[in-house]
Amino acid sequence: MKSYLSPVVALLGSAALLAVTACSAGAGSSSGSGSPGATQSLAIGLVAEPASLDFTTTDGAAIPQALLGNVYNGLVKQDESGKIVPDLAKSWTLSPDRKTYTFTLVDNAKFSNGQAFTADDAVFSIDRVKTSWTTSLKAAMDVVQSAKAVSPTQLQVTLAKPSNDWLFRMTTRIGAMFSKTGVDKLATEPVGTGPYTFGSWKRGDSIVLQRNDDYWGTKPHFGQVTLKYFKDPTALNNALLTGTINVIGTVQAPEALSQFTSNDKYQVIEGTTNGEVLLSFNNSRPVLKDIRVRQAIRAAIDHKALLDTCWAGRGKLIGSMVPPTDPWYEDLTSAAPYDLPKAKSLLQAAGATGKTLRLRLPTLPYATSCGQVVKSQLEQAGLKVQIDQLEFPAAWLTAVLKNADYDMSIIAHVEPRDLGAVFNAKYYTRYDDPTLQQALAAADAGDEATQVAEMKKAAKRLSDQAAADWLFLLPNLMVADKDLKGLPQNAITESLDLSTLSR
Structure with missing residues (x-):
């Protein structure tokens, strides 16, 4: 044993x-x-x-x-x-x-x-x-x-x-x-x-x-x-600056971080997470069943410009559903580089130029901010994008996650090792791919080396098939009073374990 x-x-x-x-x-x-x-x-x-x-x-x-x-x-x-x-x-x-x-x-x-x-x-x-x-x-x-x-x-x-x-x-x-x-x-x-x-x-x-x-x-x-519970990230920053609160975890307004980095009252922690910010596709929609349309969307996204614009350059470009803390991580950002002419050509070949896609966004800071950039970049390629704001969690969970009543959305998937959970026919992505399921099954049943090799195949399969677009990986970005102890460098689980915090 x-x-x-x-x-x-x-x-x-x-x-x-x-x-x-x-x-x-x-x-x-x-x-x-x-x-x-x-x-x-x-x-x-x-x-x-x-x-x-x-x-x-x-x-x-x-x-x-x-x-x-x-x-x-x-x-x-x-x-x-x-x-x-x-x-x-x-x-x-x-x-x-x-x-x-x-x-x-x-x-x-x-x-x-x-x-x-x-x-x-x-x-x-x-x-x-x-x-x-x-x-x-x-x-x-x-x-x-x-x-x-x-x-x-x-x-x-x-x-x-x-x-x-x-x-x-x-x-x-x-x-x-x-x-x-x-x-x-x-x-x-x-x-x-x-x-x-x-x-x-x-x-x-x-x-x-x-x-x-x-x-x-x-x-x-x-x-x-x-x-x-707060809905306004600016209010959170102001609360820290005025001494009302003592720590901001996972900063929601990274463009405002400079007001803390120059102040010796605070400690700034920056690490990684497994929160993949996903531009998700409803793969059951007729227009999105065409791989050329999905590939066009990926080619139309300038990921570096998007990250710089909507999240102040904080985070990591990954190009897949695998964060660097997983054993089978590979940098797949070069698999779908920004190529606006290619995006236009693919849309034209698919007969999708001028089509309207509904981008249904949860009311979360990264989603609303990045959604405007996605809309702008996709419209430059020839698509029309209609943005709907859905209150989070209740409205978004019901309309998008439960009922799949959407064309595209933006959400950070924070559950660990969630590739297979997110991309299957029963989940809101409606992604049905026997080849992917075969790789996942082989990874689960094999030894450690087999698991790593098959999970790499699965991640590459998702990328090649443009099952979604991976905008970036959220950073673990925290600001706190210097005397608070036990804060994490990385945040890679579902839980916020409070038991290690102390003064």
Whole structure:
């Protein structure tokens, strides 16, 4: 058997789609020490409020950003480098045929409703993904043949076939552990084993999390965290400058960053994320079924000019659905270079010159800013572009993600290793490609070298087929008071783990 054992690593991973700001100066006292303080509080400002607190039935990155790693634990999680490390599972082994995982669980974890966490809860949680979840991400659990409790602290999961992807997916929201007696009101009253418990939710304004003093792991520093929701990035910047807040995470107005870089009151952190800003295509639309039209759109986008114009040059051009932190990353930016004459020629050959495409944008800063640049560049190539603004999350999730009522959109996909999840016939991209699915299946079933090789094939296939256009990769760009500790260099998970922050 192959054994996996490593120390539990706490991290702060902020979903790049969502802006994070923080800590009200008047929110609580500060002793300046790193030990937990009963009265110390933190206020965090976010761009997008969850539509619900139940990520088993509601899509969107805002819910796991707030709850995963804070209210909910999984068996395993990712550290800042993307390595899978223990969480509720202290260790695990994998059978020689690579189909059976045996997990040894911690013996002192409790849910916030007072129930002890055992292997029975893990079986319940895994089975529930298959039977009760309604989001598209549940498909990652289909490979599980059975889950059983060998003892209160030992769990055995058998897969129908070897899967490289399954354990990784257990670090995401589908790996969250639920109480058998605590799933009746998930949309409004989440129950988990995490370092924080759910306090209250004032819709349109804030969510309050309280430190879980019965937490089985290291207690977090802050006794209360308020997730405060804002729609105006300028207001966030002004709040930091006036001392009302203490940190801006994932800066939403990068063109204004210079006002902080020259001020020694602040620390500026710049790293990477896995938030691919996607110009998505509805591949079921007749005009977009023509590969020449999709290739024309890619050729018409001057990506460097776009990044410089709409995101102040902050971010990375990648040309694919794979961020540099994944093992199979390749720089594919040269695969579809800016070529306006080629774009015009392809549109003319496809009979699409003068066609109108509806670009439906969520009300998120990067989307609204970059959408204007996309419209301008595509119209230079001969297309007409109609921009619709959809309130985010509710209106955009319903119209675009759920109903695929769009031609093009712009959204940052922040879920880790999401290539196969985003590009399939059932998802909003409506991308049906057996060749892609064959590469993904081979990657999942093969050894490590095979996985890397096949995932590279999959990424190149998407690029060659122009299944979408990858505008850029969002940076992890944060500004904070110098005394705030525990901020991440990179943000590559779905969660915003608050447990490592301290003063």
